[in-house]
Amino acid sequence: MSEGWNVLEVVLRAVAVLAAFLVLPLLVGQTEHKVMAHMQGRLGPMYAGGFHGWAQLVADAVKFIQKEDITPARADRGVFRLAPFVALIPYLVAMAVVPLSPTIVGADVPGSALLVLAATGVGIIGTLMGGWASASKYSMLGAMRAAAQLVSYELPMVLAVASVALAAGTLSMVGIAEAWTPWWLLWQAPGAFVFLVAALAELQRPPFDMPIADSELVFGIFTEYTGLRFAFFLLAEYAGIVLFSLIFSVLWLGGWAGPFEAGLGWLWTILKAYAIAVLMIWLRVSWPRLREDQLQRLAWVWLVPIALLQLAITAVGVVMMR
Amino acid sequence: MTERTQAEQVNPEPVEPVQPVGGEAQPEETRVTAPRPKETAPAPGTKPSGILPGLVKGLAATARTLTRHAHTAEYPDVMPKLPPRTRGVIALTEENCTSCMLCARECPDWCIYIDSHKEELPPTTPGGRARQRNVLDRFAIDFSLCMYCGICVEVCPFDALWWSPEFEYAELDIRELIHEKDRLGAWMATVPPPAALDPASAEPAELVAASKPPRPVRPAAGEDEAAPARVRPARPAPGEGGPPAARPRREARAATPAATPTDTPTDTATPPTAPIPTDPAPTAVLPAADATPSGDAPADAGPADNPPADKDGGA
Numbered sequence: 001m002s003e004g005w006n007v008l009e010v011v012l013r014a015v016a017v018l019a020a021f022l023v024l025p026l027l028v029g030q031t032e033h034k035v036m037a038h039m040q041g042r043l044g045p046m047y048a049g050g051f052h053g054w055a056q057l058v059a060d061a062v063k064f065i066q067k068e069d070i071t072p073a074r075a076d077r078g079v080f081r082l083a084p085f086v087a088l089i090p091y092l093v094a095m096a097v098v099p100l101s102p103t104i105v106g107a108d109v110p111g112s113a114l115l116v117l118a119a120t121g122v123g124i125i126g127t128l129m130g131g132w133a134s135a136s137k138y139s140m141l142g143a144m145r146a147a148a149q150l151v152s153y154e155l156p157m158v159l160a161v162a163s164v165a166l167a168a169g170t171l172s173m174v175g176i177a178e179a180w181t182p183w184w185l186l187w188q189a190p191g192a193f194v195f196l197v198a199a200l201a202e203l204q205r206p207p208f209d210m211p212i213a214d215s216e217l218v219f220g221i222f223t224e225y226t227g228l229r230f231a232f233f234l235l236a237e238y239a240g241i242v243l244f245s246l247i248f249s250v251l252w253l254g255g256w257a258g259p260f261e262a263g264l265g266w267l268w269t270i271l272k273a274y275a276i277a278v279l280m281i282w283l284r285v286s287w288p289r290l291r292e293d294q295l296q297r298l299a300w301v302w303l304v305p306i307a308l309l310q311l312a313i314t315a316v317g318v319v320m321m322r
Numbered sequence: 323m324t325e326r327t328q329a330e331q332v333n334p335e336p337v338e339p340v341q342p343v344g345g346e347a348q349p350e351e352t353r354v355t356a357p358r359p360k361e362t363a364p365a366p367g368t369k370p371s372g373i374l375p376g377l378v379k380g381l382a383a384t385a386r387t388l389t390r391h392a393h394t395a396e397y398p399d400v401m402p403k404l405p406p407r408t409r410g411v412i413a414l415t416e417e418n419c420t421s422c423m424l425c426a427r428e429c430p431d432w433c434i435y436i437d438s439h440k441e442e443l444p445p446t447t448p449g450g451r452a453r454q455r456n457v458l459d460r461f462a463i464d465f466s467l468c469m470y471c472g473i474c475v476e477v478c479p480f481d482a483l484w485w486s487p488e489f490e491y492a493e494l495d496i497r498e499l500i501h502e503k504d505r506l507g508a509w510m511a512t513v514p515p516p517a518a519l520d521p522a523s524a525e526p527a528e529l530v531a532a533s534k535p536p537r538p539v540r541p542a543a544g545e546d547e548a549a550p551a552r553v554r555p556a557r558p559a560p561g562e563g564g565p566p567a568a569r570p571r572r573e574a575r576a577a578t579p580a581a582t583p584t585d586t587p588t589d590t591a592t593p594p595t596a597p598i599p600t601d602p603a604p605t606a607v608l609p610a611a612d613a614t615p616s617g618d619a620p621a622d623a624g625p626a627d628n629p630p631a632d633k634d635g636g637a
Contacts, residue, residue: 039387040384042393042394043392043396282381286380286381287380
């Protein structure tokens, strides 16, 4: 009896996570459509769905499904077809452990912060696979750039998360958010900055989109992809935005901390994450793409030292407050 | 990055002192100015002083645009507000067209087609001369050739062609872009009224002429004989009113043959016509024209009758 109940609960949780995984990226995508358009003096989609083009991404999905699924003749077939899923699934796994409130969480695991970082790190494998298997020099160059970028920015990101974990004394995201106080906004500010920049780079979003720099590499690793597989890559990008926004809101903004947090905690988490997502869109619209060497320089000359400094500040703070 | 931009700014500075070495008084000035550019480097405005202001400026620009209305013209849903003088399509007032062909000949790409024929009008009075007028059979503009220069509209002396701001007349077949006169006439409804006159401008000539007080009734011919001397001095005085002043002269002359030998010999023809019209309007010309052929005696005096004859030919 209880075992059957458990299975049902697991299924329900999985379905809920999957639903969030499919809906929230669309929400962010639509926000990007409209916010970017208005920031550029345009209107963005206006027709699909009737009201201000709210169903534009649904229409896009229908279009992607209808498109022919092409695999280049010289491509490594199996790897080529598998790559989008390898890029997408890790974000789904990571999404499962990110809490919206102490109770609303797909799977509350003790080391969720560690698990999230590990899972997001796997996504790059999909990018590398796609770039290698496409049998296209542009895809290959894009994949190499992506790998170099990810290697550079994984370190400051891990250091930044380590800082909050150190401050809270736990690796559980729920635990970190519970330990959060408004004082952290100042105390952990350098780490928050480092994490935000590193997350943008990890997502390969402008101004860190050298791997898909369209003026240099056609479309990087996506060059040879069409139809649904291409859509999966896009979905992975937007799922990544959702995921990193949620992580940022939980770890650095206190997640569900706010008025009526007993009942509306999940809403606070989502609103904070949404603000971060809008910030990411804003940065994308406003700033030009960095050059490859500028990217590396930013990571190693600025972010890593700042993250290490943050770690030291955190350590001092923890010792002082004890 | 900040270091690099600074380095770039520093680099050109050493170059400057090198150049004015040739000048004598220059080096001192450059010495003075050399340290200054470092502080005032952002002043020229060409380069931002560092990485941060530029990035913040970019963020501010997009945020500002976000709060303002989009520039998008939602055309099929919202009609554009076009200025009244927009060159959209050319409209035709068929009644005004005299088939003079000026527009067709001036058209740079020859996209105006005019067919017409002449019609004989019976004389309005018995024994009068039959007159001819042009009847427009076809007036078409090929908008697939038209380059919207507006020369035809400019050149039309009878205000038969007008610009209309309408522009939605695309066709699936290019041959449909030839608008015949009925379609051109239908565009007239869309022609905006002419712009109001400038408040400081002079009153239009038509209005001035219409608002003039009527001319005083002229005294009878018998009395007129006695008063040529009075009429004559009055002529130079008005100055501007040339044509009205010219008319009484002729009558005065008719009354007193000995007045001016230098004048043209109109005297012979005018006596019969003079008493009839007292008005310079074209209606006055027509009776005179009718009168001349009927009174066949002046046929010999044709040269003497030159001015009226020209008017007939012109009309």
